[in-house]
Amino acid sequence: MDFQSLILTLTRHWADYGCVALLPYDMEKGAGTFNPGTFLRALGPEPWKTIYVEPSRRPADGRYGENPFRVGMHHQMQVLVKPAPADAQKIYLDSLKAIGIDIAAHDVRFIEDDWESPTLGATGLGWQVWLDGLEITQYTYFQQVAGFACDPICVEYTYGLERIAMVLQGKDNLFDLEWGNGVTYGDLRRREEFETSRYNFEAADVAMLHRLFETYEKECLRLAEMGLVMPAYDYVMKCSHAFNLLDARRAISVSERTATIGRVRRLARRVAEAWVRQREEMGHPLLKKAGVV
Amino acid sequence: MPDLLYEIGAEEIPAGYIAPALEQLAASAARELGEARLTHGAIRTAATPRRLTLHVAGVADRQPDAEEDALGPSVKAAFDAQGAPTKAALGFARAQGVEPAQLLRKMTPRGEYCYVRKRLQGRPAAEVLAEILPRITLAIGFPKSMVWLPERKPFARPVRSLLALLGDAVIPFTLFGVVSGRRTEGHPILSPGPIEIPRADLTAYREALRARCVIVDGVERKALIRREIESACAGLGRVPDDVFERLLDEVTNLVQYPSVTRCAFHAEFLDVPDMVTKAAMTEHQRYFPIEGPDGRLRAHFLVVSDRGPEQAGLIRHGNEKVLHARLSDAQFFDRKDRDLNLSGHIEGLRGVAFLKGLGSYYDKTQRLAALVDALAEALGADAGTAATARQAAALCKADLLTEIVGEFPALQGEISRVYAAREGHPEAVGTAIAEHYMPRAADGALPASPAGTLLSLAEKLDNMIGCFALGLLPSGSQDPYALRRQSQAALRIIERTGRRVALKPLLRRAQALLPKPHCDAPEAVDRLADFLRDRLFQTALDRGAPHDLARAALGAGHDDICDFLARLDALRGLSQDAGWPELVAAVERTGNISRGAPEGGAIDPALFAEPLERDLGERLARRGREIEDLETQGRYAEASRLYAQVFGPTLHEFFSKVFVNVDDAPVRANRLRLLREINRLYTARIADLSQIVTGTQSPPRDAGS
Numbered sequence: 001m002d003f004q005s006l007i008l009t010l011t012r013h014w015a016d017y018g019c020v021a022l023l024p025y026d027m028e029k030g031a032g033t034f035n036p037g038t039f040l041r042a043l044g045p046e047p048w049k050t051i052y053v054e055p056s057r058r059p060a061d062g063r064y065g066e067n068p069f070r071v072g073m074h075h076q077m078q079v080l081v082k083p084a085p086a087d088a089q090k091i092y093l094d095s096l097k098a099i100g101i102d103i104a105a106h107d108v109r110f111i112e113d114d115w116e117s118p119t120l121g122a123t124g125l126g127w128q129v130w131l132d133g134l135e136i137t138q139y140t141y142f143q144q145v146a147g148f149a150c151d152p153i154c155v156e157y158t159y160g161l162e163r164i165a166m167v168l169q170g171k172d173n174l175f176d177l178e179w180g181n182g183v184t185y186g187d188l189r190r191r192e193e194f195e196t197s198r199y200n201f202e203a204a205d206v207a208m209l210h211r212l213f214e215t216y217e218k219e220c221l222r223l224a225e226m227g228l229v230m231p232a233y234d235y236v237m238k239c240s241h242a243f244n245l246l247d248a249r250r251a252i253s254v255s256e257r258t259a260t261i262g263r264v265r266r267l268a269r270r271v272a273e274a275w276v277r278q279r280e281e282m283g284h285p286l287l288k289k290a291g292v293v
Numbered sequence: 294m295p296d297l298l299y300e301i302g303a304e305e306i307p308a309g310y311i312a313p314a315l316e317q318l319a320a321s322a323a324r325e326l327g328e329a330r331l332t333h334g335a336i337r338t339a340a341t342p343r344r345l346t347l348h349v350a351g352v353a354d355r356q357p358d359a360e361e362d363a364l365g366p367s368v369k370a371a372f373d374a375q376g377a378p379t380k381a382a383l384g385f386a387r388a389q390g391v392e393p394a395q396l397l398r399k400m401t402p403r404g405e406y407c408y409v410r411k412r413l414q415g416r417p418a419a420e421v422l423a424e425i426l427p428r429i430t431l432a433i434g435f436p437k438s439m440v441w442l443p444e445r446k447p448f449a450r451p452v453r454s455l456l457a458l459l460g461d462a463v464i465p466f467t468l469f470g471v472v473s474g475r476r477t478e479g480h481p482i483l484s485p486g487p488i489e490i491p492r493a494d495l496t497a498y499r500e501a502l503r504a505r506c507v508i509v510d511g512v513e514r515k516a517l518i519r520r521e522i523e524s525a526c527a528g529l530g531r532v533p534d535d536v537f538e539r540l541l542d543e544v545t546n547l548v549q550y551p552s553v554t555r556c557a558f559h560a561e562f563l564d565v566p567d568m569v570t571k572a573a574m575t576e577h578q579r580y581f582p583i584e585g586p587d588g589r590l591r592a593h594f595l596v597v598s599d600r601g602p603e604q605a606g607l608i609r610h611g612n613e614k615v616l617h618a619r620l621s622d623a624q625f626f627d628r629k630d631r632d633l634n635l636s637g638h639i640e641g642l643r644g645v646a647f648l649k650g651l652g653s654y655y656d657k658t659q660r661l662a663a664l665v666d667a668l669a670e671a672l673g674a675d676a677g678t679a680a681t682a683r684q685a686a687a688l689c690k691a692d693l694l695t696e697i698v699g700e701f702p703a704l705q706g707e708i709s710r711v712y713a714a715r716e717g718h719p720e721a722v723g724t725a726i727a728e729h730y731m732p733r734a735a736d737g738a739l740p741a742s743p744a745g746t747l748l749s750l751a752e753k754l755d756n757m758i759g760c761f762a763l764g765l766l767p768s769g770s771q772d773p774y775a776l777r778r779q780s781q782a783a784l785r786i787i788e789r790t791g792r793r794v795a796l797k798p799l800l801r802r803a804q805a806l807l808p809k810p811h812c813d814a815p816e817a818v819d820r821l822a823d824f825l826r827d828r829l830f831q832t833a834l835d836r837g838a839p840h841d842l843a844r845a846a847l848g849a850g851h852d853d854i855c856d857f858l859a860r861l862d863a864l865r866g867l868s869q870d871a872g873w874p875e876l877v878a879a880v881e882r883t884g885n886i887s888r889g890a891p892e893g894g895a896i897d898p899a900l901f902a903e904p905l906e907r908d909l910g911e912r913l914a915r916r917g918r919e920i921e922d923l924e925t926q927g928r929y930a931e932a933s934r935l936y937a938q939v940f941g942p943t944l945h946e947f948f949s950k951v952f953v954n955v956d957d958a959p960v961r962a963n964r965l966r967l968l969r970e971i972n973r974l975y976t977a978r979i980a981d982l983s984q985i986v987t988g989t990q991s992p993p994r995d996a997g998s
Contacts, residue, residue, distance in 0.1 A: 067622075069618045083443075084441055089481065103482050105604050106611065107608045107611075109598075112308065125439040127305060132598075132611025132612050134611060141451070167611070253646050
């Protein structure tokens with residue numbers, strides 16, 4: 001199964017389950033959780049099911065396109081189901097079967113992995129899912145987002161697409177993966193990985209990024225104040241990415257690190273508060289639609 | 294009498310949670326059954342990652358009827374002078390549903406009380422268990438719990454099934470939105486789907502699960518894995534001791550249907566330091582490394598997978614690829630580290646902040662080198678040891694900048710054994726670096742090498758004085774810089790050296806090395822000394838010393854740890870002697886009477902006005918020196934016994950016959966001076982025995998000052 005078929009098959013599978021298939025959110029971010037389809041919609045009482053693929057940028061993980069396993073940008077397949085169903089594990093295993101993994105022939109394991117995003121003020125309990133020792137998914141019951149207790153609780157599955165594709169295609173180097181129609185992952189991304197690694201580790205203008213961080217932070221607060229939730233949230237993501245770039249350049253000292261993460265978390269909290277209030281004022285439209293109210 | 298079988302089926306419970314959860318389950322079952330007057334036989338537990346199981350043999354069908362006394366008001370409060378029931382009696386009788394005239398009376402330790410004898414009708418066991426089982430389930434405490442339902446009842450992981458049988462009948466209740474029944478689940482991947490359990494028979498339950506790829510008994514799984522590991526190692530070597538049991542315990546609770554697969558990695562990775570390879574195998578992957586008879590790793594490892602022996606090839610292939618990727622990374626990092634070695638990172642440490650206000654790690658290593666010198670002198674270490682420790686001090690933080698420590702933080706310190714040797718340093722240097730983080734746990738092993746001891750102590754002193762100089766003091770349960778643990782470690786290390794050393798001058802030296810001027814706070818050393826005194830006091834109590842003895846020993850100083858411990862030890866022995874009360878009285882009375890008397894001046898024998906006084910003066914002059922000598926040699930028990938022998942009886946007679954505070958001022962002053970000298974001969978060097986609690990008052994709780 002090539003890379004694009006993997007994305008399409010998983011999307012189809014979860015869409016059939018009842019998920020809204022979203023598109024990646026058009027902004028740099030470190031993980032699929034940042035997509036408002038997860039971060040914001042995990043909050044509040046409205047039912048919600050979604051699937052989307054999310055390019056996830058981790059500048060510090062870049063290896064100039066030379067490492068067979070690590071890249072500065074990888075792809076997460078993100079599924080969020082709220083409220084978490086009683087057969088949460090079974091529907092996940094079904095999705096593995098859907099992409100052609102004969103789970104009975106492999107060693108599939110659920111290993112304790114409590115998840116925490118200090119930037120988003122989010123915590124969850126769950127597992128990393130192993131396939132013959134390889135971590136292929138994070139499976140998490142959210143407990144808190146932006147410091148708010150989740151109610152109802154949702155379950156999140158984050159698939160590491162490159163890793164799964166390497167298993168399915170039997171490849172030892174992710175750049176050798178078939179993306180689709182004769183084009184490889186390397187054809188598409190190796191040069192990009194080299195350039196972004198150069199940028200992330202060597203060329204990024206530290207002074208500019210520091211300035212941008214400050215600017216984004218101010219703008220976020222101003223917009224949140226005005227009740228412009230989504231534009232304000234865009235600036236949370238921009239802040240987070242600026243921080244990740246500074247971190248990759250080792251431009252943030254150990255003592256500053258915690259404080260800077262705290263600043264992003266406060267922004268995320270402000271926006272989340274505004275979102276929760278806004279949905280309430282709107283009368284929780286998805287709750288109405290589901291016929292719950 | 295029927296058996297009870299109860300199984301909580303959950304999504305995978307973290308391995309480390311299982312054993313403590315089973316203990317709690319068994320204990321609260323025993324307690325609840327007892328309180329419910331349900332007799333029973335043996336209680337057994339079993340578990341896999343997906344279930345916690347409780348089995349109780351022979352539970353009584355129903356509770357016996359019983360009587361219970363409900364205690365009411367005291368007779369005094371219940372009836373007035375005329376013997377008529379008061380409001381209190383009427384209220385109690387109403388609440389119990391009886392007439393006031395039916396109230397019974399009985400004597401209690403607090404006087405005579407009214408009571409009502411109530412008859413408790415025994416209920417069927419199933420009915421009682423339907424209440425007990427949810428309670429003991431919710432009572433299990435986990436390191437972390439989660440919620441997953443609107444009712445927000447916590448458990449380690451979501452509960453998905455409840456099997457509850459008494460004999461062949463279901464014990465009906467609902468918990469976590471799950472209705473109890475007779476169903477359990479097979480292995481979710483190898484044999485998914487429900488299993489009906491007809492009755493609460495442990496063997497039948499076990500076998501039904503076994504047929505569905507679940508070995509429910511952890512002891513059996515562990516034995517099976519151990520056996521398979523041992524046979525898979527055959528001809529190669531063995532799993533190193535430092536990982537075997539720890540991994541085995543964990544892995545046993547990560548699987549329901551284990552089998553062991555032997556895998557291999559490329560021999561080229563054998564040039565990666567063994568400790569790195571071991572970390573890559575064990576930290577994330579829970580692979581078992583294999584060590585040959587020569588103590589070096591072999592290019593093989595073992596995987597415990599959660600499935601039967603079929604398909605081993607597929608599993609081997611997958612796991613080998615995973616380890617290959619990890620070892621490639623490790624090898625890449627290790628090779629990069631070879632370029633700079635440890636020395637190559639020393640300059641880089643200037644850019645790594647230690648604690649805000651305490652400079653960089655480079656500054657810290659400079660301080661440690663200087664401090665090591667001071668410690669070597671104070672502890673009487675030889676020049677060679679001091680030189681080794683200095684060399685190690687300069688290098689001891691360099692591994693923070695190595696790639697390997699970036700990837701495997703747990704190897705911090707340890708990896709320097711390998712890297713220092715690779716760079717050509719003597720083995721003792723690498724050992725000292727690795728040991729300077731010891732003890733790694735509160736009761737962990739202490740550094741074993743002389744240079745490691747110096748450097749480890751220097752590290753702790755620098756950390757502690759640095760925080761105290763910045764005012765970062767621990768308070769209540771807040772101790773973010775682990776200063777309690779570090780102080781405990783420092784005390785243990787000093788104790789182990791057995792050397793008499795004054796701590797305060799060393800703390801002052803350590804403070805003088807800190808960045809100026811913001812670390813110059815003059816009170817830092819005194820505060821730290823007080824903090825260390827409190828830890829020392831706590832240590833004494835932890836070792837079983839009574840409060841008052843520990844306080845008495847502190848009263849004669851705590852700056853010299855070994856001396857303090859020797860004095861405390863002597864006191865603990867002496868306090869068992871028949872002569873102890875006399876010794877305490879002698880010291881206490883001389884102390885009390887001379888307290889507040891003007892200081893200074895020499896004893897003038899010409900002013901002695903009483904024979905007993907003269908006798909005491911002569912005893913002090915003649916034998917005082919002898920006692921002091923014993924004290925100086927640290928022979929505190931002998932010194933104490935001699936003191937008691939020399940002064941005890943005479944002092945006793947003196948105090949019963951001589952009036953101390955006479956009007957003649959010079960005679961009085963001289964007399965007080967004599968008594969003070971006698972008192973100080975003991976209290977200044979051994980212990981302040983006025984702290985000894987002789988009566989029934991409860992001892993003070995803290996060290997105080």
